[in-house]
Amino acid sequence: MNRIVTAIIILSTLFFTLLSCSENNDNNPVGPVDETYTISGKVAKIDFSYYGLENVEITFTGNDTETTITTDKFGEFSLKNLPNGNYTIKPYKDEYKFGPAEMNILIDNYNCTDAEFLAIQMEKYEFTIAGRVVDSEGNPVYSACIDVYNLYGDYLTSCTNTNGYYCFYYRDETLPFIEEESYTVIPRHSYDNYTFSPDTCFVTTKENITICNFTGEYTGPPLHTITGRMVDYNGEGIYKLFVELKKELTLISYLYTDKNGLYNFYGLNDGSYVLTIESSDYILAQDSIYVNVEGNDVVIEDIRAWDNYTNYTISGKITNTEDKGISGVSVDVFRLGFFSNDLEHELTSNTYGLFSCEVSVTRNDAESTFRIIPYKEGLIFSPESTEVTLQWIDWDTQGDTVHVEFEAEELK
Numbered sequence: 001m002n003r004i005v006t007a008i009i010i011l012s013t014l015f016f017t018l019l020s021c022s023e024n025n026d027n028n029p030v031g032p033v034d035e036t037y038t039i040s041g042k043v044a045k046i047d048f049s050y051y052g053l054e055n056v057e058i059t060f061t062g063n064d065t066e067t068t069i070t071t072d073k074f075g076e077f078s079l080k081n082l083p084n085g086n087y088t089i090k091p092y093k094d095e096y097k098f099g100p101a102e103m104n105i106l107i108d109n110y111n112c113t114d115a116e117f118l119a120i121q122m123e124k125y126e127f128t129i130a131g132r133v134v135d136s137e138g139n140p141v142y143s144a145c146i147d148v149y150n151l152y153g154d155y156l157t158s159c160t161n162t163n164g165y166y167c168f169y170y171r172d173e174t175l176p177f178i179e180e181e182s183y184t185v186i187p188r189h190s191y192d193n194y195t196f197s198p199d200t201c202f203v204t205t206k207e208n209i210t211i212c213n214f215t216g217e218y219t220g221p222p223l224h225t226i227t228g229r230m231v232d233y234n235g236e237g238i239y240k241l242f243v244e245l246k247k248e249l250t251l252i253s254y255l256y257t258d259k260n261g262l263y264n265f266y267g268l269n270d271g272s273y274v275l276t277i278e279s280s281d282y283i284l285a286q287d288s289i290y291v292n293v294e295g296n297d298v299v300i301e302d303i304r305a306w307d308n309y310t311n312y313t314i315s316g317k318i319t320n321t322e323d324k325g326i327s328g329v330s331v332d333v334f335r336l337g338f339f340s341n342d343l344e345h346e347l348t349s350n351t352y353g354l355f356s357c358e359v360s361v362t363r364n365d366a367e368s369t370f371r372i373i374p375y376k377e378g379l380i381f382s383p384e385s386t387e388v389t390l391q392w393i394d395w396d397t398q399g400d401t402v403h404v405e406f407e408a409e410e411l412k
Contacts, residue, residue, distance in 0.1 A: 056092065130212075134213075146159070186199070276288050308362055312359050
């Protein structure tokens with residue numbers, strides 16, 4: 001009997017796919033209307049957050065040119081005004097490895113919108129197998145089980161999450177399984193009406209990250225989707241809110257809202273479900289929603305959330321005895337606590353002696369006290385420091401600007 005090895009399995013909400021840019025990609029606007037085109041995509045980080053990885057350097061090489069841009073806070077990147085031709089894209093960020101290490105893309109009268117990479121911190125894991133399972137229309141296939149077999153028939157299993165992703169993390173010291181030379185990756189599904197293409201993926205341990213993507217086709221009774229959106233009091237989508245789906249007290253899946261505040265649970269049978277939303281940063285209009293799926297997809301009305309904090313601006317001015325601003329003064333802003341004082345901001349006064357920063361007070365704290373301390377060698381300040389106490393007001397109110405002033409003179 002084959003022995004079953006327990007893997008460290010982490011189901012991710014990261015977004016990465018490895019599709020070629022071609023005429024068959026429906027996401028790519030058809031040319032040739034413009035003479036130049038765009039390559040865009042995303043870098044996603046494998047860890048316990050699975051968000052886009054920001055500040056990754058993306059280097060484009062092709063057509064005798066080389067250009068480097070960086071990913072934004074969502075891990076996304078886009079390079080426009082590219083003529084037709086072959087391009088090589090390579091991501092880089094210190095202390096990370098990427099899958100694939102680079103990508104070759106042919107632009108032939110089409111935009112490429114799916115140049116996407118997976119990132120993992122070098123020191124965390126010796127070897128990773130990850131991927132995504134989608135249907136022919138690109139929708140994620142939930143709860144597909146991925147089995148990884150070694151040469152002796154021993155295997156590990158991971159199942160796709162709500163967005164169709166699966167991941168195996170192998171730790172060198174706990175799983176000798178990874179010392180094998182090759183593995184066979186096979187997808188399956190608890191529903192009998194699925195077929196997969198390819199039906200097998202062969203990998204080795206030579207790469208830090210090996211990616212196996214599959215397409216799953218379902219031919220059974222219709223499956224359904226629960227879709228919704230989390231918004232703030234201005235109606236803007238809220239990023240990274242945790243949403244959990246249960247059916248009869250059994251956890252079905254969980255995910256985090258995307259940059260537009262959207263969440264989507266795919267591949268659901270008829271039945272009664274409960275959505276639970278969790279956040280320490282927001283006050284939620286609803287934290288639990290009961291949903292009945294009866295033969296149709298369900299779209300939930302926007303759920304509103306309010307900031308769980310009030311923002312304030314602390315501004316100040318540092319002058320000499322002649323009331324002229326002094327530049328280059330270091331200003332430290334501390335949040336005072338019962339057990340320690342935390343440095344919130346390190347500021348420097350500008351040419352006019354001005355400085356400013358934003359601070360927040362949470363509903364849980366009710367109020368917070370901040371100490372502002374100026375320093376510059378050769379100067380003494382009056383007062384030496386000052387404190388301001390700010391209160392949480394409510395979720396619809398921006399706090400006032402609090403102004404402080406210091407006078408400096410030369411140390412004698």
